Amino acid sequence: MTISFRPRAVTPVHLAVIGAGYVGLTAAACMAESGHDVTCVEASPRRLGMLLEGVMPIYEPGLEEMVAKNVALGRLRFTSDVAEAMRGTRHVLLCVGTPPRQDGTPDLTQISRAARDIAAQAASDLVLIVKSTVPPGTCEAIEILAAESASPGVSVHVASNPEFLRESRAVEDFFNPDRIVVGSDDPEIGREIAELYPAGHPVVVCDRRSSELIKYAANTFLAVKISFANEVAGLCELLGADAAPVLRGVGLDSRIGTAFLHPGPGFGGSCLPKDLSGFLATAESLGYKAPVAAAALAVNQRAPVVVVEKLEAALGPLAGRRIAVLGVAFKPGTDDTRDSPAIEVVRELAARGARVAVHDPMAAADDLPAVTMPTPLAAMAMADAVVVATGWPEYATLEPELAWDAMAGGTLVDASGILDADAWERAGFSVYGVGGGLPTSVRPVIWQPITWATNAQVPVAAG
Ligand SMILES: NC(=O)c1ccc[n+]([C@@H]2O[C@H](COP(=O)([O-])OP(=O)(O)OC[C@H]3O[C@@H](n4cnc5c(N)ncnc54)[C@H](O)[C@@H]3O)[C@@H](O)[C@H]2O)c1
Numbered sequence: 001m002t003i004s005f006r007p008r009a010v011t012p013v014h015l016a017v018i019g020a021g022y023v024g025l026t027a028a029a030c031m032a033e034s035g036h037d038v039t040c041v042e043a044s045p046r047r048l049g050m051l052l053e054g055v056m057p058i059y060e061p062g063l064e065e066m067v068a069k070n071v072a073l074g075r076l077r078f079t080s081d082v083a084e085a086m087r088g089t090r091h092v093l094l095c096v097g098t099p100p101r102q103d104g105t106p107d108l109t110q111i112s113r114a115a116r117d118i119a120a121q122a123a124s125d126l127v128l129i130v131k132s133t134v135p136p137g138t139c140e141a142i143e144i145l146a147a148e149s150a151s152p153g154v155s156v157h158v159a160s161n162p163e164f165l166r167e168s169r170a171v172e173d174f175f176n177p178d179r180i181v182v183g184s185d186d187p188e189i190g191r192e193i194a195e196l197y198p199a200g201h202p203v204v205v206c207d208r209r210s211s212e213l214i215k216y217a218a219n220t221f222l223a224v225k226i227s228f229a230n231e232v233a234g235l236c237e238l239l240g241a242d243a244a245p246v247l248r249g250v251g252l253d254s255r256i257g258t259a260f261l262h263p264g265p266g267f268g269g270s271c272l273p274k275d276l277s278g279f280l281a282t283a284e285s286l287g288y289k290a291p292v293a294a295a296a297l298a299v300n301q302r303a304p305v306v307v308v309e310k311l312e313a314a315l316g317p318l319a320g321r322r323i324a325v326l327g328v329a330f331k332p333g334t335d336d337t338r339d340s341p342a343i344e345v346v347r348e349l350a351a352r353g354a355r356v357a358v359h360d361p362m363a364a365a366d367d368l369p370a371v372t373m374p375t376p377l378a379a380m381a382m383a384d385a386v387v388v389a390t391g392w393p394e395y396a397t398l399e400p401e402l403a404w405d406a407m408a409g410g411t412l413v414d415a416s417g418i419l420d421a422d423a424w425e426r427a428g429f430s431v432y433g434v435g436g437g438l439p440t441s442v443r444p445v446i447w448q449p450i451t452w453a454t455n456a457q458v459p460v461a462a463g
Contacts (some may be wrong), residue, residue, distance in 0.1 A: 010198055015093045016085035018036030020047055020078065020113050022058055022170060022336070023131055024095030030174040032070035032095075034198050039085040040078050051078040051216030059335045059362060062171040075177070085364075086121040088350040091196060094118075095131045095163070099270075106135060111318055119146035119156045126156045129193055132274055133138035133161045135216070135282045136209040139183065159193055160208045162215035167269065168333030174187045177201050184213020195279040202263055216282065219275035220293050225260040226267045227299035233435025234306070243435025244417065260451070263434040264339035265389055265415040266303030268330035273300070273339045304344035307387065307415045308352065310432050314411050315385055319353030322408065324383040326376050327390020327416065328360035341387035346370050349387075357383065361392055378408050391416030400427030402461050 008443075013037045016029040018431055020042035028040035042048040047057045054071070056064045070076035079085060086092070096110040098456045112130055118128060128146060130139055160183035165173040178203040184190035190205040204214070233243040243263050251258030267273065269364035281288040286452035312318055330340035337343060340363075349356050349370035356368045359379040363371045376395060380386050380403050388395050396418045404410060404427045412429045414421065421431045 001200075002142075010036065010196065010206045012036050012427040013091060013196065014087075014089045015039070015196070016041060016082075016089045016118075017095055017134075018082075018085075018092060018118065019043075020051060020057070021058065021095065021097060022167055023165065024093070025051075025058065025067070025364075026060060026063060026170040026174055027093055027095055027131060027163070028051070028076060029070060030171060031196070032073075032076035036075070036196070038070075038076045039089070040076065041080065041082055041085045042078060043080060045080070048078060048080050048269050052150075055145050056451040059085055059349070060170045061168065061333070066171060067450040068201040081122045082117050084119065086123070086246075090192070091127050091129060092195070092429060093129050093131050093161075094119055098132045098134055098274075100274045100277055103280040103281075106274065106278050108132075108134065108138060108395060112142065112152065115142045115146045115158070116149040119149040119154075122150055122154050122156065125154060125194065126150075127189055128158045129154055129157060129161045131161055133162060133215050133219075133271065134160075136279055136390040136392050138212060139208040146221060148241040151199070157184070157186060158208075159189060159192055159199065160211035161387045162211060164215070164218065164227055167336055168331065179204055181206070181211050181214050183208040192228075193201075202297075215218055216275050219272050220279040221272075222260045222297070223267055223272045223276045223300065224292060226262070226264075226272075227296040227303075228262045229263045230266065230299055230306075230434070236435040243433075246435075263416060264303070264319055264417060265307050265392075265434070266300040268344075269334075269336060270338040270340040287413060302342075304341045307345050307389070307413060307434065308348040310434075311385055311411065311413050312352070314413070314430060314432060315409070318349060321384045323349050323354045323356050324373075324379040324407075325349070325356055325385060326360075326379065326388045326395050327392055328358055328365045329363035329390050332390055332392040332394065337363045337365070340390075343368065343388045345387060360390065361394055377402060380406050382406075382408045385388070385411035388416045388419060391402045391418040395419065400424040404428050 015031055015036045015038045015334050017024050017038060028163045032038040045330045050057045058240040066146045094114055096114050098106045098111060098237040101107045101329045140161045143158040152154050162181055180194055180197050182190045182193045183206050198226050229247055236246055237324050247261045250256055251261040257345045276293060278289055280293050323347050328337055330336055346356050346358060346368050356370035357373050357379040359373045360378045376398055398421050410429045412424055415434055417433055
């Protein structure tokens with residue numbers, strides 16, 4: 001896939017990028033495309049080997065072509081050698097992982113190790129730009145570590161420059177960011193970092209702790225939106241209202257926005273759950289209560305279970321039942337399964353004794369208590385029910401009649417909300433969504449508003 005854009009001119013510099021994951025590889029390729037000379041350092045021999053052979057270790061639309069083009073132009077190279085990357089380089093983008101630990105706090109081992117290595121190799125003053133997502137205060141701590149490792153006379157300035165790219169749209173997001181955030185205690189260096197990027201986008205320059213918190217707070221807010229959508233969806237189900245128009249009607253308010261306001265199996269991926277936990281851990285470490293963020297986490301932990309409970313309510317006990325789960329990736333358009341709610345759905349089904357077959361167009365479903373099938377129809381063969389857990393567009397174009405013929409039962413739970421429920425119902429399926437409306441005939445009667453409106457007594461149930 002080719003993504004068209006025209007990067008605005010930058011003043012080319014030598015850049016080192018540390019880490020060739022979603023963030024580092026995208027930054028390396030896009031910085032090279034913008035005109036910089038980029039050396040990308042990757043520590044994993046398997047990942048580096050793939051890159052040196054021209055094979056992409058991750059899938060991102062448009063990235064493969066951009067890497068190939070810039071390698072061919074000599075503006076982008078890959079190595080495991082930090083010293084090689086540091087030659088003639090003042091700016092280093094730190095893009096290593098900050099995975100969550102068991103208790104939800106971020107593991108900063110990769111970042112502190114990389115900062116020490118880089119500082120030890122620096123022959124002249126260095127600007128270490130932290131693109132990884134880190135808790136407020138990390139840049140200051142890293143600066144102390146780097147100063148301990150640097151040669152006498154070499155100063156290492158550590159700045160925050162959080163990354164906001166969305167997987168599956170990473171290249172597009174790099175060139176059309178909503179904003180570029182730079183945190184530095186030196187305004188000159190802040191400006192220097194902002195100028196590495198193509199111009200024409202809002203730039204927020206602030207102190208380091210504020211910059212680090214912008215990233216945590218932004219992802220926490222997105223998580224809150226999704227959990228709120230699921231909360232509204234639950235209320236819709238009790239009321240017999242339909243969450244789709246409700247949330248659209250809410251989101252079209254320009255103060256609110258429709259993005260991230262969709263019910264489903266919850267949020268996942270490598271960022272939202274981790275950053276929400278990091279936000280909460282930061283608050284807790286300061287003795288500060290963050291009940292809104294805490295509630296978003298609690299609602300999300302229940303979201304995949306709610307999907308399975310829906311299926312159980314429709315089908316009865318799940319032990320021994322054959323269930324097809326379509327989608328394993330945490331969202332469509334990516335092969336990333338980190339913290340995927342679809343995987344939680346599979347695990348929850350298996351824990352209740354169901355026999356699960358899964359399909360995903362791109363993501364591998366290794367280590368799951370399920371068999372992987374090459375096509376959606378193969379996963380659905382002889383299944384009692386199907387759950388659409390990831391909203392891949394190809395599932396929206398499945399033919400319900402073919403699915404009906406292939407399956408043993410006719411229950412569909414569309415947790416992703418992408419299927420045409422009417423078409424599946426016409427084919428014979430019983431369709432359940434998250435927050436889906438019920439036919440008027442089976443809507444539960446709501447007594448309380450009737451009493452509020454009429455001053456009538458709440459009827460006492462007989463018996
Ligand atoms: N994935 C996203 O969508 C996204 C978006 C915004 C921010 N972030 C943040 O950016 C950071 C990186 O995320 P990611 O998804 O790219 O992680 P990732 O785990 O996919 O990639 C990190 C890479 O860094 C490499 N690495 C670790 N230590 C190294 C070292 N010392 N030298 C060279 N390479 C080293 C690892 O081998 C790995 O390939 C995280 O803090 C994440 O929270 C991620």
